[in-house]
Amino acid sequence: MKQALLMFGCWLALWSTPTVAETDTTSSYDDLLMALTEADLNATQPILEKIEATGHPEVLSLFQTLLDGNLHFRKADQVLLSIVDVNGTDQYTEFQSGTAIEPLGRRDVSKIRVNNNLRNFLSSAIGRLQLRSSEPDLRSAAVLSLLTTLDAATADDLAELRREESNRTVLSSIDLALAMYSARSANTVAAQITAIDTLSDRLQPEARNLLFDLERNADNPAVREAATAALKKIDGKVTFYGYVDQLFFGLSLGSVLLLAAIGLAITFGVMGVINMAHGEMLMLGAYTTYVVQLLMPGFINYSLWVAIPAAFIVAGLFGILIERCVIRFLHGRPLETLLATFGISLILQQLVRTVFSPLNRRVAAPDWMSGSLEINPVLSLTYNRLTILIFALIVFVALLVIMKKTALGLYVRAVSQNRDMAKAMGIKTDRVDALTFGLGSGIAGIGGVALSQLTNVGPNLGQAYIIDSFMVVVFGGVGNLLGTLVAAFTLGIANKFLEPVTGTVLASILVLVFIILFIQKRPKGLFPQRGRAAE
Amino acid sequence: MSLLTTFMSRRNSLGSPVLPFVTILMTLTVLAAIGNLWIPADSALHVSTYTITLLGKYLSFAMLALAVDIVWGYCGILSLGHGAFFALGGYAMGMYLMRQIGSRGVYGDPILPDFMVFLDWDVLPWYWLGMDQFWFAMLMVLLVPGLLAFVFGWLAFHSRVTGVYLSIITQALTYALMLAFFRNEMGFGGNNGLTDFKDLLGFSLQADTTRVALLLCTAGLLAAIFMFSHWVLKSRFGKVIEAIRDGEPRVRFLGYRTDRYKVALFVYSAMIAGIAGALYVPQVGIINPGEFAPLNSIEIVVWVAVGGRGTLYGAVIGALLVNYAKTRFTALMPDGWLFMLGALFVLVTLFLPKGLAGVYGQLITSWKRGRNRDEPPQRNQEATS
Amino acid sequence: MTALSHTAELMRRDQVWPFLQPPAASINVDKDILLYIEDLNLSFDGFKALNNLNLYINDGELRCLIGANGAGKTTLMDVITGKTQCDSGSVFFGQTINLLKYSEADIAELGIGRKFQKPTVFEAQSVFDNLELALKSNKRLLPTLLARLSPSEIDRIDTVLATIGLTDHRFQLAGALSHGQKQWLEIGMLLVSEPRLLLIDEPVAGMTAEETERTAELLTSLAGKHTVVVVEHDMEFVRSIARTVTVLHQGSVLAEGSMDHVQNHPDVIEVYLGEAP
Structure with a gap:
């Protein structure tokens, strides 16, 4: 059942992107691979798009290898190789057959190069492919990797997947992705604003970046305002x-x-x-x-x-x-x-x-x-x-x-x-x-x-702690174990809250000075033992 | 009136260590100076400049030990932070020497020291102003440690922080200062401190004559401080100080404001430490935040403990002996010194609580007792507590 | 604005800063009472060491305080001399001086001397130096630093040495004295400081019968010129010196009067005999 739906999803995806659909019939997967070895950097993306459109089971690993910069081909017969660096030596494998081969000379192979544009494309393509992975973690990660590159087709795809999804984390990720999509490109202002409101509950940096962008560049002032409000809310949470x-x-x-x-x-x-x-x-x-x-x-x-x-x-x-x-x-x-x-x-x-x-x-x-x-x-x-x-x-x-x-x-x-x-x-x-x-x-x-x-x-490990330890014991009140507990956490927290304001060194100096002053005021610590015995 | 004369004579007949101390100190340094300047280098009696510098360094350490002894031996204030006062005095002198470099630095800036140019600073921080004047810098040598000691001492003694607590707070003080001086933004050269000094009052620091003059100056000041401290500690003020050591509450019930006495003594001691630091820096040619390290401060205490606290000459002898041992020992086996130092701490506290001076005192007492048995032992006797 | 007014307040020219003020000098004893102790309360962790204590000491009298352990005798002395802060109540020296506002040193300088239960002398210093330290003199820093003994001061110390019988031990270290001699030395330190009021805690503990007798003589001779308050357990000794006796019990006054009166007081008998095994 699930399989069928997935197939349906793929089919839908294919039909909704006309350019891919057009060329689909004309080129087979192997031809495309061949074309990949011949194409220059600028021509690579269309070929990759076509490869993705074939829905071939190898596509994911192909893209992954390519993204990692490990995809090469043998110049002699244009067979794709993956070359993986294992402990300093390269391991050569024929990509499609998976058989290991003898190392070749540097001149005999050529790397299929990628640039940043291609890398972006590859990672979102990998994301699209992994959306249907059986691992919820992978699915969620896939959705998150698509956040900024979501197009209409994938958005529909996601909406489709959402109906089938039962895992909470994945659902939340999909919601985020969809909200970001509609915040960016929904048709009506109202939908945009609703999406922005949804985003205001999210802490992902991508969502924040999008809101920043909207705040500055959105055409509609209402959207800009909503973005500002959402950002404020997020900032509050981030500070918290x-x-x-x-x-x-x-x-x-x-x-x-x-x-x-x-x-x-x-x-x-x-x-x-x-x-x-x-x-x-x-x-x-x-x-x-x-x-x-x-x-x-x-x-x-x-x-x-x-x-x-x-x-x-x-x-x-x-x-x-x-x-x-x-x-x-x-x-x-x-x-x-x-x-x-x-x-x-x-x-x-x-x-x-x-x-x-x-x-x-x-x-x-x-x-x-x-x-x-x-x-x-x-x-x-x-x-x-x-x-x-x-x-x-x-x-x-x-x-x-x-x-x-x-x-x-x-x-x-x-x-x-x-x-x-x-x-x-x-x-x-x-x-x-x-x-x-x-x-x-x-x-x-x-x-x-x-x-x-x-x-x-x-x-010198111990030296760094000896003065601090004495400070803790004295601060807490000598002979008082509970006081030591309170003092240790108080000083620890005080130190860490001071650090962002004053810097690490100054923070520890300030804490020292504070304790010195404190001992002046209460020589017997936070929880002194009173009475005649304490004299 | 007869009582007065017996009293005064009794006071002076006790073999005051001042005269022998000053005589021996000055004779030795003058001999060393002659040995360096006027005896030719191939003679067996020639004293190398290295030795002169080493002696000068030892004597400034001796002065520092004197400062610690004054508070610890006489008033029971075990300061584990006197290295801080020493270093502050040293920094004040170092700042003067830095300003003297002028445009001879690597970057050739007429005003800013090299490290400031390196950090892209374009104005001298306010606390460097005036440090090009010798008199002002020397004033700071006294005032900065003195002021710190005053504020710290007033806070600590006023609220009656004593004993181990006080020791640990002083250690925390020097530790905090060390952290602060390691920061580049403090404007004291950060990690590297102040160095590459050229001259002092127009005399090149590399010249033998300057070195000898510095040694003589150190010895002279040490003698002067020794005499003055001796006078202070033998006055009624000194008796109050000793009484505070042995029973502070009782002194309070006699009507003395003990906190003020302690603050005054602490400030005095800190100033001596500052002077020692100021003499140390031109002789060794560098001052860096390492001088604030708690270990340095506690080493001073060991000098005093070895020599014998509560006797000014003991502190000086202890400082000289331990530092000589350190120089020899680190040359022979560098790793062994810390073992030695650690063992010294343990052994001296366990077996020589009165230090070498205590051993000497005991010998004298038993010798005197042997000579005239009927006279009861008097001042030389050990304190019982 | 407040900072300004604070500064103005601080810089007022018609008054002196508190730390520059000399301790109030004259002691007003118009009513013949030197020490007023009223409604004094002090508790340590729930234990009431002093409980609504009221006590008046006449000028020039010799008063004995007796009471069982924990009756509050030493604590009372601690409060008077500023060693311990009380929870509530008032202690006035003469009619005008509120002792609770002063520090130990100030109180000593006002003329209240104290001898502790355990003799505390400066053991590392000679008997003479101990007395010199206790001399009535300007005890500020510089005067002390520059102080030289005047002939009259030496005479004074000499007299006291004779009084306490330590003339021969003048240059001996105080630490080398016997227990009784230390007690005497401490009394000597009190004498040499010429206090208005002497608080003496168990003066004859550890003394021989002969020494005790001499102490009794000394204390009786002091009364009149000085006001003396003695805490003592030795009833024989108390009987030999006392004119007025105050019995403390559980932090408040139980009875007061002559020795005979006190001994026949029903409350005292109940407390002492009723609780006896």
Whole structure:
């Protein structure tokens, strides 16, 4: 049934374009191909039109090859060849028979050349051909590729197809195409205006361009006005989605800051230990991801699941080592702790530089994190940022549960509030210190795994985040995990909203200055702990 | 009255380090100067111009260390941003030197420095005006770091930001400035900074005599600042400062406005850092935003920690030793230096909290104690907190 | 327009900018009362540290504050000296000076000295330097920088050193003193600053019986010239010095009067004995 209708559609299309119909009977597909090899650039289009009109099943692949610039012919017998570049060497195939042949000399073949006009024609022709593809995505893409080149015949064709179409996306695309067509060339002004109104709901750049054109060049003032109104509406929407986009980027930056800072919220916020090597824990986590990928090259998609616990363990162990060897001897001397841990951060950076070279390393992203979630033509959210956002929240909740619900969390809070009393109650404060520090560092390591998906991994990776992390913790209120969450997202969003106005560098400077001023006003952060205990 | 005299004599008999320090410093630099200018190059006693420049660089670093020691050692303000004041002083000097190049630059513009011509600017930004006058530039060397320190210090100390928080904010400050100075639009040469200087007050910077003069100038200023700082810190003002370090709330209850004291000291220290920067730039011939890097600032702290904070001479010795070690070490194995530096941080804080000066002090105390056992240990004794 | 009027307001020539104003000088004690504390309230996260506290301290008297832990004694001192902000109420020094508007340093300069519960002396400096720092003098930056001890000031320090029995320890570091000596040094720092009002928090904690006795003598001798408020747990000591005793309980005044009166006060007996195990 469908087949028959399609045939009918083709037939209709053929009859409605008289020029094609006239010549159809006189030339066969093969003759046309021959003619194609002989024609010069200016004569190519009519021949291509005729080829399209034959409705031969090969036409689509022929046009595609031609559009890609891979269509050649052998000079000796004018047989068409497709020459595809595979890893630097050309692969020769006879186009029609599909048999691979030996490479020929450069002089033995000639390329069928295309210019921009032809390319335009080809892509819309391919669009027309793909309209009947069985894949909804292809159909929709085909319709969208025709948006600007739609002629009366194809428009009718589309209207015809629309009746049969059940897929929503394709329907919406067809509606857009038809609306654009009637906005451009409907007979009555009323129809034009109706179409323009329909277009005002659409965000495709083609629709906007058309409206711009109408606004400037339409003969009828009513049409011009309608176009202006529609543009205004679209602009409003575009601005709105622009904000949504910025918000998303802000949330994404916030999630990175959160991952970097929550480990610190434990070590600095809860334990009161200032660890300048915290950034290096991020870096270690990121390098762990890199090493894990090196170790399991065939399983990039799964390597992240291995990397997360591995990074936690590696960074956590380093954290415990640092705590046992240095920090515990500097208890109650914050400035000294700061200096010593800064020294450790230098050593760790240099260590990584020596082992892995100072160059940045790229960590591959698994398939399921590449690509983006397209919400509409002006707003798409990349999967990796989306994943990290969710991941950061999961880590945060997990940490919150650990701190509030487990014995370790209870001990940590007890030790941080009154070390001597906790010791008197039989809590092994040494162990609790080491474990807490390991936990904070390990979480930073997990943050490093996430970071490795956003940027290249290098020895200086951690340094870029250490100041920001401290800012987040201080801004949120020391010792307050929820405050850290709010602070991370606030700063992330503020940064991203400032960026378009002030530029990247100035934005980060402004945020820094803001925090400095903020600390002046409220030295205890957004959510201070009050009361005598806080003195 | 007898009490007064005992008191005053007690004060002076404590082996004030000023005289030995100034004598040793000036003798060494003058000897180096003679060794460079008047002893022929083939003699074993000849001092190369390279060494002279290196010495000058070390001494300006020593001055910077002195600045950090004044705030950290005496007032407990651990500034991780003094590199910013140093760099600002350096930039002020660099701007003067840039203007001195005049039309000898690559593009030959009589007014605009090369990088501005390169960026297609056609007027000098307002903040470059006047920098061709030496006196004005020198004023800026003091005023710009001083003003920044005043604004920053007033904000921070007035709202009682102390300890680690303060340290991190100072680090953020220098980090922010680094980002800002990396921007070409700032008008300070962006990434490359200011360089290709030709002459200072009409003397060619390449000439040996100029180099020696700069070294002597640095040493002289270092000695002067050392003496003045010593006087300041031994005055009642200095006692208040030390008291603030050990118990700021208590000082407030005595009626001192501690925030003002801290701001004043911070500004003073920043100005010294600015002078150090201004002396550093003509000797090394370049100033770029890298000087604002947080690592640089924290390296200064290590010099002071190694030498021993709270003793002015300790900071100077620390700066000289660590920088000498750095020069030697980076020549031998360039990758190893950061390991060394990192280890220094850890080891000094763990095992030498008072630095080398502390070790020296302990030796002196035990020696004195050994000599006359009945006299109780006095000023040289370590502070207990 | 508003900016202009603001500027005009700022530049008014008939008044001085607040930061240039010297702290109000004269203390009006016409009514013989030095310190007025009225309706003072302060709570920390729901815990009422001070609860509608009313207290008047006469000029020149020696007043003892007693009360259980958490009764609000130290918090009251914190509020008076500007360390802690109260939620509501008023504290007047004399009839005219509203202490709540001043900072710690200003309050100290007005003539209110304080000794802390835990002795806080500058341990890295000598006993003499500690006293020099506390001297009543101009405490602005430049005068301090250029300050030289005058013979009379040295005499003054010397007298105080004799009073607190630390003459022999003059050049010793304060950190090397015993606990009791540190207490004495802190009292000495109060004396040398010649305050109008002394707030003394647990002066005899950690002192031997002999030292306690001397402290009692010293405090009694101070009354009259100075006004002294003492917080103490040692009832023996309180009995030996007290003329008027105020009992604080849960942030407000429970009873006031002579030691005997207070000890026989039914509320006090109920609070102390009724709660006793």
